[in-house]
Amino acid sequence: MRNFVRFLFRRHDVQIGLIVVIMAACFSTISSGFLTPGNLMDMLESYSVMAIMAAGLLVVLISGGIDISFAAIAAVSQFLVAIILVRFGGNWFVAFSLAGLFGALLGVVNALLIYYLGAISVIVTISTMTFYFSILMFVTQGKSIYNLPNWFTSDISVLAIPFPVVVAAIALLLTLFLVSRLTIGRQIYGLGGNPEAAKRMGCNIVGLQCFVYGYSGFMAAVAGIVQAHRVEEVVPYALIGRELDVLAAVVLGGASLSGGVGTVSGTVLGIVLLAVLQNGLTLLGVSSYSFGVVTGIVILVSVSATAYAAKRQRKRSIRDAI
Amino acid sequence: MRLNASERGAFAMPSDFAPDSQVASRVRFAGFLPSDPTITMLGGLIAVAVLVFSTLTPNRFLSADTLRAIAFQMPELGILSLAMMVPLMSGGLNLAIIATANCSALVMAAILTRLIQPSMPSPGVAAIIALALLAGMLTSLGIGFLTGVIVAFLGVHPILVTLGTMTLVKGAAVLATSGTVIAGFPPAVLFLGNGTLIGFPVSLILFLLCATIVAVILTHAPFGVSVRMIGSNERATRYSGVPTEWVLVGVYVVSSLLCWVAALLMMARFNSASAGYAESYLLITILAAVLGGVDPFGGFGRVLGLCLSLVLLQVISTGFNLLGFSPYLTAAIWGATMILAIVIAMVRDRWISRSTR
């Protein structure tokens, strides 16, 4: 039993979960407004876009790569879909399928460049991010689209749950199913854990990479649609700059930049941690200008604590340490 | 150990295993500027770009105005790229460079705007400027030191650490200013951004000075050699007795100090400081460094390559500007140039490996 408890506490998602619970408990004792259904729902709603993007990025990180371009992909797909919806009309199905298609295509371009040029993913995706986003700004001249159809901007909820939260939940469940229940998900873990072995075991590496970056693009585009629905407009530069925030959330959730490690539950907790922190601070009347400082400290403390624990573990057996 | 001439050959092997006896006499060092394919490629790309633009805009591209535009625009991005290059060479990355520059600019701006009174005599102004510079430098130093210590002593991946310091530093700047802009500096500060010295922009001189110092440090100082060795294999370097932890702290301190210089230029050019300036430069600096031949895995890279890549990027942006294109299209071309450079490097490597086979 004691071993089991120790095992539990060594798990990253359990640790993060505990921190979230403790923080939530503190906030709810200090502020009665925290633990109300309305507040919790608002909190989830405002973080739903980030959660959808994080689901896509998680899969890329598991595969051992990194994607910096997803926010640019989201912005481009969002814009293209908005143009089509404004001109030809449509419905939610059309909006999501078109966005997903554009996003996946742009993601596959990343994968093909990474695979065939043999370049590292961070450099390729920074380049494509610059490229996609600049082209978008060039075409739009930075102008926003306000005249979105009414069906698109009006509030929807399913069983009293806001639409963005529903989409985020579906995205996360889909990702969970992908990485843990489908063989391609296990191949993605394998690719991240040992790329050479994945090649030797007969995995289709270029196919896997196309899938992974396509999936990230797909999720980003879906997030773009949800974001446009929430704010009721399409602003070309609204999502840019979010890429590192999303990366921070996924990493807080225990995903490793060296690949092969990361869980959906951890990612959810990473986002919830940031959400609870900001929401709680707002309720306590702390200026919203302090969010950056608090988030920065949380990231630094979390990554330092993880690295410190790993270092102590390594020290125990010198055979691994040297 | 020192060996005298009579002891030479004490390590000689039996003749069966003796290497080519000519070897020792043929040992040679490559020249001062070894032929470097990256530099050749960048030189070629610059030549092509200049040729194309001067054909498309006759009499306008090849002019003093163009040169001046390039000379004034390059230093800021250039110094920030140097700040990115040093950590890249050590196998790391510094995502906090823009935040560091803005933060230290804000510290300097606050001191300059609060303490300088209109009626103050000039020695007093000079003292306050000096105080501001010192405070800005210490701010950068502190940020770099904190980053370096976490990277070096806790072994956290630099992307994660600098993601954290970036958020923290920017957060602190936003918190302190409530997102506002601090503006209005004495002319002496503005001179750095807009003035000229014997015909050369002061900012360009500052950039060239920084580039030279970084180049000399990376190639000729024990610190620089250690940085390159760490970039290729940190553990083997530590086993050789190099204090790798402190070298890494030094890497982030140097990077942050360069951010401080960039902060000065930014203040001078905008006549203001804010928590949100120049954010679009962050990823461009990585692009510029890698385009300039800095190995993103660490260990290799030359300041000359970086300078050429900056010139190439500026030539492209100035040329497109003259053609009347939007600056956004320029950025798109920058991204495409990076991909093109990777393609050229790949084709070249394939060609080399095929011709040696």
Added chain:
Amino acid sequence: MMVPRELAEHDQPEPTPAFVEMLGISKRFSGVQALRNVSFTIRSAEIHCLAGENGCGKSTLIKILAGVYAPDEGTIILNQQAHSHLSPAASQRAGVQIIYQDLSLFPNLSVAENILFRRHLAMPSRLVRRAEIVKQAREVMARLGVNLPVEEVVGRLPIATRQLVAICRVLAAEARLVVMDEPTASLTHHEIDALLETVRGLKAHRIATVFVSHKLEEVMRIAERVTVLRDGSKVGTYPASEINRYRLTELMTGQKFETSLKPAFSSKTPPILEVRGLTRRGHYEEVDFLLRPGEILGIIGRLGSGRTELALSLFGMNPPDAGEVLIGGKPARLPTNRAAIRHGIGYVSEDRLSLGLVMPQSIADNIVISVLKKLTGVLGLIDGGRRRKSVNHWIDELHVKTRAPDRPVQELSGGNQQRVVLAKWLATDPRILILDSPTVGVDVGAKVGIYQIIDALAARGIAIIFITDEVEEVLHQTNRILVMLSRRITATLDPGKVTERELREAISA
């Protein structure tokens, strides 16, 4: 001296049917003849060793068998069918499975997932049948008679257990021939015994095993035949019973090596290094010894005996819990390796690739890295002239075979790389040099060159600690032998008064 080739057993009738016959295989790479008319036959269910020095063509031969390369000439007869070359898929269909030295396991997947990766997971996407995977993994393990934690993540297992996972995986792939590349390189003595037992189990399942190695001491115990390659040609195939280590060395190198014992070391100079009751719990305990200038002290012990941990403590990288170290008669504190270097201690690591050298960087930088501070001149910058002089001096002195010190050190051969490592430490002007398995991955011929450098250093008054797990090496290259077993020094022996067999027993008791 060349070994007459007619001793080899050529063209003998095969007593048991051949599983695969590779006949007259030749292969060229960019002007280099990697294999020249090599014939190699593996019988069903036999245990066969493929031996040869680095670059002799063994890995090319294996890659041709695995279908990675196509031979330029020759025929491969597999399952009574002749092929001019194999594809990876055809090779695997016929039951040829390679276990590479790195094992190619997924450290982040479970044991069961690793074992059945190819059968269940490397498929176009569908649902993961977890229960089925675990059940089948258990079945495979039962066939091999091992019991591994099926749900555990492979990265948390010790290396020996990982090797069993790799063997289970080839068993799950219905292997009929398993090729193991350097399987014993990172195993302790007991782990090797267990591995050999497992290989006997494979034989019981009618699976043939080929060991590819240049260090065959252990696997010779169960091998039936040995094929030796040299410079891309086959020297011969021999019954294992006719081969001993000296004979094998002769066959692999084509030369006879005269070995003689060192004259007894007698010196009354006071000890340069004295270790008293040095202990680091869990690493080594109660270590005492003396070392005099010019002496070569051998420490023999297997992997896991505490030898490397002790060496690292003396080099300041593994602080001991108790005991003291005296250097030149004075107590020395060694909290970092910088302190150790200041005390005149150098350390040549057993892991040259990742700890000894910075492979992608230049030969010159690797030589001067430890003495950068001594080469500085104006403004604390490195004096180019002095750097060049120092680099040329050591390249010259140690006969490093290179034409350009600015080339990456990874372009050198193993023996020359080791000379660069020695140059790096000699440049620090050491009084004590700790050599941890300095001839690992160095060809037999090049080893002799390293030994001679070591002798010359000792003759010059440098005290040397020579750590190794090779019995004949420690017998012939050292003045005194400490035996390290289970984290303790269990005996101090005189090379002149101990036989190989006694020494072998002492280290594996």
